[in-house]
Amino acid sequence: MLKRIILFVVYILFFNSILLYGGDDNFMKQVMEKVHTFKLENGMQFVVMQREKTPVVSFVTFVKVGSVDEDIGHTGIAHIFEHMAFKGTKDIGTKDWKKEKVVLEELDNVYRKYIRCVNEDKSSDRCKLLKNKFNRLLEQADSYVIPNEFSKIIEKNGGEDLNAATSTDYTIYYCSFPSNKVELWFSLESDRLKNPVFREFYTEKEVIREERRMRIDTSPMGKLIEGFRSIAFSAHPYSHPTIGWDSDIINTTIKDVEEFYKKYYVPQNITIAIVGDVDIEEIKKFAQIYFGSIEKGDEPPIVYTKEPKQNAKKGITIFGNAQPIYVRGYHVPGYGDKDYVVLRVLEDILSEGRSSRLYSHLVLEKKLALSVSAFYGFPGERYPCLFGVLAIPNMGVSVDKLSKAIDDELNDILKNGVKKDEIQRAYTLEKAELVRQMESNLGMARELAYAQAIYGDWKNIFFIVEEFKNVSSNDIQHVIRKYFKQDNMVEGKLIPTNNKN
Numbered sequence: 001m002l003k004r005i006i007l008f009v010v011y012i013l014f015f016n017s018i019l020l021y022g023g024d025d026n027f028m029k030q031v032m033e034k035v036h037t038f039k040l041e042n043g044m045q046f047v048v049m050q051r052e053k054t055p056v057v058s059f060v061t062f063v064k065v066g067s068v069d070e071d072i073g074h075t076g077i078a079h080i081f082e083h084m085a086f087k088g089t090k091d092i093g094t095k096d097w098k099k100e101k102v103v104l105e106e107l108d109n110v111y112r113k114y115i116r117c118v119n120e121d122k123s124s125d126r127c128k129l130l131k132n133k134f135n136r137l138l139e140q141a142d143s144y145v146i147p148n149e150f151s152k153i154i155e156k157n158g159g160e161d162l163n164a165a166t167s168t169d170y171t172i173y174y175c176s177f178p179s180n181k182v183e184l185w186f187s188l189e190s191d192r193l194k195n196p197v198f199r200e201f202y203t204e205k206e207v208i209r210e211e212r213r214m215r216i217d218t219s220p221m222g223k224l225i226e227g228f229r230s231i232a233f234s235a236h237p238y239s240h241p242t243i244g245w246d247s248d249i250i251n252t253t254i255k256d257v258e259e260f261y262k263k264y265y266v267p268q269n270i271t272i273a274i275v276g277d278v279d280i281e282e283i284k285k286f287a288q289i290y291f292g293s294i295e296k297g298d299e300p301p302i303v304y305t306k307e308p309k310q311n312a313k314k315g316i317t318i319f320g321n322a323q324p325i326y327v328r329g330y331h332v333p334g335y336g337d338k339d340y341v342v343l344r345v346l347e348d349i350l351s352e353g354r355s356s357r358l359y360s361h362l363v364l365e366k367k368l369a370l371s372v373s374a375f376y377g378f379p380g381e382r383y384p385c386l387f388g389v390l391a392i393p394n395m396g397v398s399v400d401k402l403s404k405a406i407d408d409e410l411n412d413i414l415k416n417g418v419k420k421d422e423i424q425r426a427y428t429l430e431k432a433e434l435v436r437q438m439e440s441n442l443g444m445a446r447e448l449a450y451a452q453a454i455y456g457d458w459k460n461i462f463f464i465v466e467e468f469k470n471v472s473s474n475d476i477q478h479v480i481r482k483y484f485k486q487d488n489m490v491e492g493k494l495i496p497t498n499n500k501n
Helices: 007-021 024-034 077-084 097-121 125-142 149-156 179-194 201-217 220-232 246-251 254-264 280-291 340-351 357-365 399-416 420-437 441-455 460-470 473-483
Strands: 035-039 045-050 056-063 160-166 171-178 270-276 314-320 325-332 369-378 385-393 489-496
Touching: 024 035, 024 045, 024 460, 035 280, 045 280, 045 441, 056 179, 056 441, 077 160, 077 171, 077 201, 077 254, 097 125, 097 201, 097 246, 097 254, 125 201, 149 160, 149 179, 171 179, 171 441, 179 270, 179 280, 201 220, 201 246, 220 314, 220 325, 220 489, 270 280, 270 441, 325 399, 325 473, 340 357, 340 369, 340 385, 340 420, 340 460, 340 473, 357 369, 357 385, 357 399, 369 399, 385 399, 399 473, 399 489, 420 441, 420 460, 420 473, 441 460
Parallel strands: 045 270, 314 489
Antiparallel strands: 035 045, 056 171, 056 270, 160 171, 325 385, 325 489, 369 385
């Protein structure tokens, strides 16, 4: 996870938190005393924390599905579903669901025929007829839509922060409500989980395609990271761009997304975190009433594919009208491995704050880079992933010179190790960041949901940070020696077009 918090700001937040909570150990104790977990018979997990300071409650619905779970030919489908989750249900967002349902089914049927026709012979008269029929049905379907009704209900009742996000490893939906509207949230969220309707589907797909054009297709940086990711993983689905390949977005149909929903949006794959002014027993009652009737379903598929061992350095060079950028990555294990915490500590030692090794040496002292950051867990951490370094060279500095300087810093650690106070500093910064994330109800809910779903227990957000103290200089040298090798490295370069020759 990329973190670029300025050091003095982190310390201010950290010490403010100590004053507020009476020390971070006390803060940890208070959190543990106020968090309750329970699971419904269908497997849906709930993590609830009581905070009575303000009459506000934040909700996070965490679904353990992301682009890593997508099949070839259906990349981007997790992101497409996320967009659809705001389009309403059978009761919300429609003027007449029975009539709309008939049109949507015919619309999707015609689109599937049209796509097949286009892929076989797009110039045929049959393709033109299907396209015209599709457009007529699209207009008819739109006539039944009440735009943004789901969002308007939330806003009308004082809801805030309504949003969602899709990543490589997961999808989340979140919002905050006044504490007297808790049951309304349960009603709305259970309705869209039980009865999603894929209205405005084909219009929204064009919005997503435009998003892809802006973020990747016309962005040299976007092209670099997408290319870097795709060559880093030749077999494992971590190679999939989260937004999807354009051809896959075009070819995805409502039927495809319905099948994806049935496969992954099952109760045992969903964790809900609730933080704020709530009554635990009331939450349990609402959970059973609104979510208990959802059938368990089959267990979602597991990603079995393993990335083959890399035997030679890989690289990609992108030319574009932009400033140069250098990025490298090494294949490392994901969460659960014995080296996980060591790699997290190394990430902080290399680039967290102005006194970190890469920043202080390459940016401040040698002035080789405008910025530099190390990051563990790209593009996710559910499976073996990458430990990376991204840097922007200073004017007149080549990416190759910057690469050599990064090598020198890593070799210095191999030769001389790291100091105890560097490890202590990583521990202190990580605790400060954790406290900062948890200061808001929504931040706390996101942390709890992620840890419960990905780490297996929400308490691990604390236990992992405490393990930072047990890391030694020898451990740091060990992971660099083990993973940071040329034949395990992937390198990406963005070169300005005028420097192409």
